Amino acid sequence: MQHIYYKGTDETKPTLLLLHGTGGNEESLIGLAKEIDETANILSVRGNVLEHGMPRFFRRLAEGVFDIEDLIFRTKELHEFLQTSAQQYGFDRQRIVAIGYSNGANIAASLLFHYDDALAGAILHHPMVPRRGIELPQLSSTPVFIGAGSNDPMCKAQESEDLETLLSSAGATVTTKWFNFGHQLTMPEVQAAKEWYNSIYA
Numbered sequence: 001m002q003h004i005y006y007k008g009t010d011e012t013k014p015t016l017l018l019l020h021g022t023g024g025n026e027e028s029l030i031g032l033a034k035e036i037d038e039t040a041n042i043l044s045v046r047g048n049v050l051e052h053g054m055p056r057f058f059r060r061l062a063e064g065v066f067d068i069e070d071l072i073f074r075t076k077e078l079h080e081f082l083q084t085s086a087q088q089y090g091f092d093r094q095r096i097v098a099i100g101y102s103n104g105a106n107i108a109a110s111l112l113f114h115y116d117d118a119l120a121g122a123i124l125h126h127p128m129v130p131r132r133g134i135e136l137p138q139l140s141s142t143p144v145f146i147g148a149g150s151n152d153p154m155c156k157a158q159e160s161e162d163l164e165t166l167l168s169s170a171g172a173t174v175t176t177k178w179f180n181f182g183h184q185l186t187m188p189e190v191q192a193a194k195e196w197y198n199s200i201y202a
Helices: 030-036 068-089 103-114 157-169 187-201
Strands: 003-006 015-019 041-045 049-051 054-056 060-062 096-101 121-125 143-149 173-179
Touching: 003 068, 015 030, 015 103, 030 041, 030 096, 030 187, 041 068, 068 103, 096 103, 096 187, 103 121, 103 157, 121 187, 143 157, 143 187, 157 173, 173 187
Parallel strands: 015 041, 015 096, 096 121, 121 143, 143 173
Antiparallel strands: 003 041, 049 054
């Protein structure tokens, strides 16, 4: 997978896995990651799927309707990529915290839904429920931050509420913060994610 890796200056910090939204790339969230923790390793990945020329992490059949078969395949692909990247760059595979926005948040949530060892934590900006009707792995206190839009036209409030319920039921420790800025990612939301991150990893 096309990606960028920056080695951090503090080895006690987790590696930040950056997962962009539709039409973004591996450069899109670097500034966001540095705002949250400028001392951590950064692994920023570009999605392998193109939709009208725009990179995504998995296909969809329509807005809000995921191609589940492709979602499962791409989640496995990303999971395996994290394994090889940890070996290649020498970071701790068990200490990856994902930061995802929109489509990137959905693939990060999918990692949590399909693997009990994929992520040590996650910051999910405007995510949806990746799959319904499956049993989640045991997420034993995995910390998850959800940044949600109370008036988000692309990701209904119910999606964020359902995601919180499903992750919590699997044992994750979920913090959800609501913002009134539609689907966009704003500084108040980034600041809330940073405060959450510092409460756990600072």
